[in-house]
Amino acid sequence: MKKIQILGTGCPKCKALAQSAETAAKEMGIEYTIEKVTEINEIMKFGIMMTPALVIDGQVKVVGKVPSAEEIKRLLL
Numbered sequence: 026m027k028k029i030q031i032l033g034t035g036c037p038k039c040k041a042l043a044q045s046a047e048t049a050a051k052e053m054g055i056e057y058t059i060e061k062v063t064e065i066n067e068i069m070k071f072g073i074m075m076t077p078a079l080v081i082d083g084q085v086k087v088v089g090k091v092p093s094a095e096e097i098k099r100l101l102l
Contacts (some may be wrong), residue, residue: 026056027055027057027058027078029050029057029080029081030061030062031046032062032067032071032077032079032080033063033064033068034074035063036065036076038090039061041091042073042077042091043061045092045093046094047083048094049097049101053101057101062080072085072090075087075088075089077089077090077091084099087100
């Protein structure tokens with residue numbers, strides 16, 4: 026099971042990233058969980074200074090932008 030975390034305070038870009046990540050995971054047919062991390066102190070533990078950020082299985086993959094579902098699929102492999 027893949028653990029997908031969306032780091033951000035809930036801005037429109039954060040919501041778009043969450044939607045893209047969910048779309049990518051569903052289209053791939055993989056088992057996954059999505060967690061939205063909105064607490065600034067928790068976000069800072071990842072060393073993130075810009076949001077939104079995408080974390081997959083504990084590793085930061087994307088910072089400060091919203092990748093397409095196709096880009097996220099490549100990161101989920």
